[in-house]
Amino acid sequence: MxxxxxxxxxxxxxxxxxxxxxxxxxxxxxxxxxxxxxxxxxxxxxxxxxxxxxxxxxxxxxxxxxxxxxxxxxxxxxxxxSPAESLSQEVNADDTPRDITRKVFQDMIDALQETQKMLDYKALEQAIDLVSKTERVDAYGYGGSGNIAQDIAHRFMRFGLDVHAYSDPHLQIASASLLKPEDVVIAISHTGASIDLLKVLEMARSRGSKIILITSYVKSPATKLADVVLTGLARETSYRSEAMASRLVHLAILDCLYTGVMQRRMDDYIDNMKQVRKAIASQKM
Missing domain, CATH: 1.10.10.10 (Winged helix-like DNA-binding domain superfamily/Winged helix DNA-binding domain)
Incomplete structure (x- = not known):
């Protein structure tokens, strides 16, 4: 640390x-x-x-x-x-929509600023390096984290990677059992303590694959299984649980990873996006 x-x-x-x-x-x-x-x-x-x-x-x-x-x-x-350590913006019963908007946005800003201060940039560089050199990525997550895994599949396919997102534990363990040492897993977990996820990461580790973990806690069972840990945490408020608040932070970390990989694979990205846009255009009236 x-x-x-x-x-x-x-x-x-x-x-x-x-x-x-x-x-x-x-x-x-x-x-x-x-x-x-x-x-x-x-x-x-x-x-x-x-x-x-x-x-x-x-x-x-x-x-x-x-x-x-x-x-x-x-x-x-x-x-x-630091402005990022300002008091949490609690929403009151008599708040106007303008008040609610100001408080919600300020909480988001605070969470992002706190994460920027504590993010391990060496770990981020390692994660960028791993994804830049692989040809297959498995993304695992449950609930809200499963949505982030889907976002990984949607965006990282633009690099020409064989990338899949799984939120079902049985599909996760089946996919992990077929991983190879050159493959990369990106796991998203707020607590890093899900029993199902730990079993999947143990399987991926036994296959020799590299594991990138995006989580909210520096020390958790999942961090012991990961090769690279990227941590970001948002505070809980009366209108939003800690897990829900952390989704925005985890998406921001993912954006940093995605942008870093795009720098390394710019030629692939440009060529593939041309093909994607051409295919999408053919579907329009």
Whole structure:
């Protein structure tokens, strides 16, 4: 998690939360609820406020990738003075359509800005490299993530790839069993903890295929199976669950991956799009 060092704190706490121990979650809860207060605390004061030991706070900071408590506070300071860390825009019963629009759009902007701060750009480059060099891509996802998998199939076919999207677990495991070492899997999962998906990724891994995971949590069972992990998380609001909010962020990450691959396979893209547009034009009156 070295890429997060002294760059962002609050978004990292939210995306790492499920992978923390109970004592670490208690520290994370306190920091998330009282970030301004923590800025003026010593390590011992934070330990006292959370009924923790100084050593627990120190290990907590290192686990998140910071050099120490002061390193975490430096990243926290950057978050507090960033527009992306503004208070969540809750929708009230008497809000007008204009108010609702402003709040929904602001939440989207905040989510994208937080993801931009915490995205692992080395991992993104690795993902671009893997997809640029393969000829087959399998995209896996369930529910809302299944829609993103379908978007992958729709767009990445423009590179001339053999790309398929599966949201049914039986079709996923059947397809994964036929993968080859040169093939690539792109899995989309908010929690990274779906039992069905984990079985499919284990199958893909046993076949030697490379796995790219787009998820909301830095530490989850699925991240241990993936070769490349791209993380982005949106906060939950009263009108939208965390999983729903994260779909926009995951689509933005996918856009970055798609654009990077297009740079590498520009000739294929141009030639194929000519053919696609010609075929579509023939279907019009």
């Amino acid at each position: 070295e890429n997060f060092k002294q760059t962002t704190c609050l978004p990292l706490l939210r995306s790492s939360y499920n992978g923390l121990t109970k004592s670490e979650q208690k520290l994370a809860d306190y920091i998330l609820k009282n970030p301004s207060d923590v800025m003026h605390m010593t390590m011992s004061e934070l330990a006292d406020a959370t009924s923790s030991a100084d050593a627990t706070v120190f290990r907590f900071c290192h686990k998140l990738g910071f050099s120490g408590f002061q390193g975490m506070k430096q990243a926290l300071a950057g978050d507090l003075f």
